C-alpha cells in the first residue's frame with residue numbers, strides 16, 4: 001500500500017511489537033496523530049500569532065500555557081521547544097562555549113553532544129566511565145582536576161547523560177552536578193532517554209539545563225525536543241536580539257537569537273502538546289515498565305550463555321545484551337547466518353532489532369503491556385530452544 005507515489009504506507013507499530021531502542025518512547029499517542037493531521041500545514045500554529053510575535057506567546061492553540069507547563073513539570077523556570085535534543089545542546093554550547101574552551105563530556109556521551117561542542121570550537125574532555133560503565137562524582141572530580149592541570153582552567157560547562165544511549169545505565173547526575181558546581185561549572189542534564197519516560201526534577205538534581213528529546217521519549221513527531229533552564233541562566237540563554245540593519249535600521253524585538261526567533265511551527269509542537277497529558281501520566285508509572293522489562297531480561301538470561309551488559313537490576317527499559325555464547329553460536333551454523341534471529345522474531349511479530357545482529361544488541365520494552373512482555377519473553381526462549389540452545 002502506498003500513501004503517495006513511491007512512498008510506502010509505513011506499518012510497523014500497528015502490526016508488531018517494536019523493541020527498537022530509539023523508537024519505543026517516541027511512538028505517537030492517538031491524540032498526537034489527530035493533532036498532526038489537523039496541523040499538517042506549514043506555519044499552522046501561526047494563525048493566531050499576535051504581538052509580541054513569538055511562538056511561545058501564542059495562546060490559541062495554548063502554546064504559551066504549554067511552555068509554562070513543561071517548565072513546571074521539569075521543575076525548571078523557563079522552557080523552549082527545540083528541534084530535537086541536539087538543537088538544545090547546540091544552543092547551549094553556542095552560548096557558553098568559546099574557541100578553545102574545555103567542555104566536560106563523558107565516555108558514554110552521544111555523538112550529538114560532541115558535534116555541538118565541535119561547532120562552538122570547544123575541546124571535548126571525557127569523564128571516563130568506571131568498570132561498571134557508570135560515570136561517577138569521583139570520576140568527575142578527577143577529570144576536572146586533570147583539565148585544570150592541562151589547560152589552567154576548569155571546563156566551561158558539563159554535558160551529563162542521565163541514562164546513556166550505550167548501556168541504558170543511570171548515572172548519578174545529582175552527585176556529579178554537586179562536584180561540578182564546586183568549580184562553578186554549569187551542568188546540562190541530557191534527558192534524551194528520561195524526559196517523558198520517568199519523573200525528572202531539575203532543581204532537585206541541581207542542574208542548570210534540562211534537555212529532552214520529544215521524538216525519542218515524549219511520544220512526539222520529529223524533530224522535537226525541549227530545553228529548560230533556571231531563571232539565572234535564562235537571561236543568557238534566551239537573550240533577545242540586539243542587531244540593527246545599517247540601511248533599514250530594523251530591529252527584531254523580542255526574538256531570541258539562540259532559538260532563531262521561533263522554533264517548532266506546526267506538527268511537531270502540536271504533536272508534543274497533544275501527547276503531553278499522556279506523557280505526564282505515564283512517567284508516574286515507570287515502575288510498571290521496569291517490571292515488564294524484567295520479565296524479558298529474565299527470559300533472556302535463562303538462555304545459557306546470554307549476558308546483560310547493562311547494570312543489573314535494570315533501572316531503565318533500554319538494555320544492552322551480549323549473546324556471543326548463545327544466539328551467535330547458532331548464527332555460525334545456520335543457513336540464514338545471523339539473520340535467522342531477527343527473522344525468527346519478525347515471524348513472531350517482533351520488530352526493531354538490527355537484522356543480522358547476534359553478538360551485542362540493544363532493545364527497549366518501553367510501552368509494552370504485561371501481556372506483550374510475556375509474549376516477548378516467550379518468543380526469545382522459544383527461538384533459543386528451537387535452535388538447540390540450553391534454557392534453564
Ligand SMILES: *Cc1c(COP(=O)(O)O)cnc(C)c1O
Nearest residue numbers: 084085086110161165192213225
Ligand atoms: C537520542 C539521543 C540524543 C539525540 O536526540 P535528538 O532528539 O535526536 O537530537 C542525544 N543524547 C542521547 C543520550 C540520546 O540517546
